[in-house]
Amino acid sequence: MAASEAERFAAFDIVVVPFPYADRLAEKRRPALVVSNRKLAAHGLAWVAMITSADNETWPSDVTIADLKRAGLPAPSVVRIAKLACIDPSRIQRRAGRLDKTAAKLVAQRLRGFLGAP
Secondary structure: OOHHHHOOOOOOEEEEEEEEOOOOOOEEEEEEEEOOOHHHHOOOOEEEEEEEEOOOOOOOOOEEEOOHHHHOOOOOEEEEEEEEEEEOHHHOOEEEEEOOHHHHHHHHHHHHHHHOOO
């Protein structure tokens, strides 16, 4: 994939992708949050975090998506920071919307907490 094709999506875009399950060899088409920037896109990769229904059991690191219209989501949802996938950007089916700035800051903060960086 050309880098310019990978750069169509920016950090905090909400996209639709075939998201891999962590516990089996399968995928499910679902919304996800792009958490990597264009520097990683230059390698032909994107990191995405799972977005799931707010009806599911919450995890301490989940971030609530308050502005559903901006996000392009039909139902109350959360970003599940603990579930990341590394995908080829060509697998992104479409852009649904964008995360609001307040939630984006919280996502970035919680990601840093998992990285163990100083």
